[in-house]
Amino acid sequence: MKASVTILTSKITKKGHPICVELFVSSKNRTRKTIGYTQAFFWDAENSQLLKAHPDYYYLHPVVLEYKAKCIKISYGNYTPSEAKQILFDDNSGDTKEAMFLEFFDIRIQEKQTQNQSFQSYKDVKSIISQYISPRTDIPINSITYEWLNAFMLHKIKMGVNLGGVMSYFRTMRAIYKEAQRRTSLSIKSGNPFLGIMKTPTPKPVIELQPNQLQFSTAYTPTTSNPNSALKQHRNLGLLLFQFYIGGHDLVDVALLEWGNIKKDRVVFKRYKNRNKKNGGPIIDNKLFDEALSFIKKYGTSEATRIFSFIPNPISDKGKYASFRRTYNRSLESISKNKKLPEFLKSKSTRYLFRTYAGELLIHNLIVMKLQGHTPEGITYNYQGSISHQVIDNSHRKIINYLKQVQTND
Structure with missing residues (x-):
C-alpha cells in the first residue's frame, strides 16, 4: 500500500x-x-x-x-x-477548513508583495471589513452575499462615507472574491454577489477656469506676512504650473521624477497609475519647454536622485507624501480664495485644464492622449503609426501658449 x-x-x-x-x-x-x-x-x-x-x-x-x-x-x-x-x-473527518475572507486577503497581499505589485488598497479594505465585523475576527467567503454587501454599504453611508468611497471598497472586495473563486481547492460558490449593488457614482465635475482667470500666476502676491509661507505659496503655484507645462500630469508622477528621466530637453517616464499594467503602460516622452525648465532649475535638487526632493517619496514615505499633498491642496485653496476664483485649484486640476484647453484649440485627440499617457483603443487605432515629436511638440506649445494667452503665428 x-x-x-x-x-x-x-x-x-x-x-x-x-x-x-x-x-x-x-x-x-x-x-x-x-x-x-x-x-x-x-x-x-x-x-x-x-x-x-x-x-x-x-x-x-x-x-x-x-x-x-x-x-x-x-x-x-x-x-x-x-x-x-x-x-x-474523508472530507467529514474534521480536517477541512472553510475558506475565510480576511485570511484570503492576507494570502493575496503576500502574493502581491512577492510579485512587487501594489497591495495598499487590499490592506486598507481588510482593515475596514475587520472593524465592521468586530468582535468577530473573520467571515467565510461564502457568506459574502448581496444582503451582506447591502448591509455593509448602508452602514458605511450612515457613517459618512460617500457612494464613491463604498464602491471603491466593493471593487477591492470583488477582486478578492473572484480570485478566490478561481482557486478550485477553496470550493467557493458560483455566481457574483456584487451584481446589482455595484453602482457608478456621479463623476466629480471637472474644474472650469479660463486662461484669463489664471493670469495672476506670473506675478502672484501672497496675502500672508510670513516670509516662509509666502515662499511656499509661490513654490506651490509654480509646482501646479509645472504639472501643466509637462502635459497636465499627476503630482505623484512629478514627485517620482528622477534626473534620469530627463533626456536632453525631454522628460520621459511612465505613469505611476499604470504600474501594474503590462510593461507599465505607455511611455510619456514630452518636451520640456522653458517654463518647465525654469521651475526645475529653481527647485530641483541636483544632489538627490529625485528631481524634487522637497516632495516626500510617495512609495517609501507614503504618510509624509499624503500629508504634503493635503498641505499642497490647502495652499492652492488659499491661493484660489485670494484671487477670488470661482473654483478651487487642486493638485488634479492641471490634468483637466490641459485637456480642456487642448479641446478649445481643436488639437487632435491622439496627440492629447500621447501627451497625457493614455492608450487609444479600437480597430482604427491599430492602423495608426507613430506621430513625430515635431507634431506633438507644436501642439504642446500651443496649449501652453493658450494658458499664457500668447498669440503665435503658425
Missing part, C-alpha cells in the same frame, strides 16, 4: 494538470482525489511540491504539504486500506 501526492501528466485541462493525492493498494484498488491544478513547469517532481512561481502557491502549497503529511502517516503506520482511505479522503 502506497500513498503519494503527484500530478497527472497524462491529463491536461485549461487549469493545467490535476494535482492528485493517490492511494495505491493494488492495480485493481487505486483511489485518487484532485486537490488542485498546475502546469508541469510549476511542479517539483523530485520533492512532490509546488514551485513558488505557481500563481496559487501561497494557498495550494499548504494544501499539498497537508496531504504529503497524511501520506507519510500512512506509509509509516500500520493501517488497513479502509483506514488509509478515511485518513486521505
Whole structure:
C-alpha cells in the first residue's frame, strides 16, 4: 500500500494538470482525489511540491504539504486500506477548513508583495471589513452575499462615507472574491454577489477656469506676512504650473521624477497609475519647454536622485507624501480664495485644464492622449503609426501658449 501526492501528466485541462493525492493498494484498488491544478513547469517532481512561481502557491502549497503529511502517516503506520482511505479522503473527518475572507486577503497581499505589485488598497479594505465585523475576527467567503454587501454599504453611508468611497471598497472586495473563486481547492460558490449593488457614482465635475482667470500666476502676491509661507505659496503655484507645462500630469508622477528621466530637453517616464499594467503602460516622452525648465532649475535638487526632493517619496514615505499633498491642496485653496476664483485649484486640476484647453484649440485627440499617457483603443487605432515629436511638440506649445494667452503665428 502506497500513498503519494503527484500530478497527472497524462491529463491536461485549461487549469493545467490535476494535482492528485493517490492511494495505491493494488492495480485493481487505486483511489485518487484532485486537490488542485498546475502546469508541469510549476511542479517539483523530485520533492512532490509546488514551485513558488505557481500563481496559487501561497494557498495550494499548504494544501499539498497537508496531504504529503497524511501520506507519510500512512506509509509509516500500520493501517488497513479502509483506514488509509478515511485518513486521505474523508472530507467529514474534521480536517477541512472553510475558506475565510480576511485570511484570503492576507494570502493575496503576500502574493502581491512577492510579485512587487501594489497591495495598499487590499490592506486598507481588510482593515475596514475587520472593524465592521468586530468582535468577530473573520467571515467565510461564502457568506459574502448581496444582503451582506447591502448591509455593509448602508452602514458605511450612515457613517459618512460617500457612494464613491463604498464602491471603491466593493471593487477591492470583488477582486478578492473572484480570485478566490478561481482557486478550485477553496470550493467557493458560483455566481457574483456584487451584481446589482455595484453602482457608478456621479463623476466629480471637472474644474472650469479660463486662461484669463489664471493670469495672476506670473506675478502672484501672497496675502500672508510670513516670509516662509509666502515662499511656499509661490513654490506651490509654480509646482501646479509645472504639472501643466509637462502635459497636465499627476503630482505623484512629478514627485517620482528622477534626473534620469530627463533626456536632453525631454522628460520621459511612465505613469505611476499604470504600474501594474503590462510593461507599465505607455511611455510619456514630452518636451520640456522653458517654463518647465525654469521651475526645475529653481527647485530641483541636483544632489538627490529625485528631481524634487522637497516632495516626500510617495512609495517609501507614503504618510509624509499624503500629508504634503493635503498641505499642497490647502495652499492652492488659499491661493484660489485670494484671487477670488470661482473654483478651487487642486493638485488634479492641471490634468483637466490641459485637456480642456487642448479641446478649445481643436488639437487632435491622439496627440492629447500621447501627451497625457493614455492608450487609444479600437480597430482604427491599430492602423495608426507613430506621430513625430515635431507634431506633438507644436501642439504642446500651443496649449501652453493658450494658458499664457500668447498669440503665435503658425
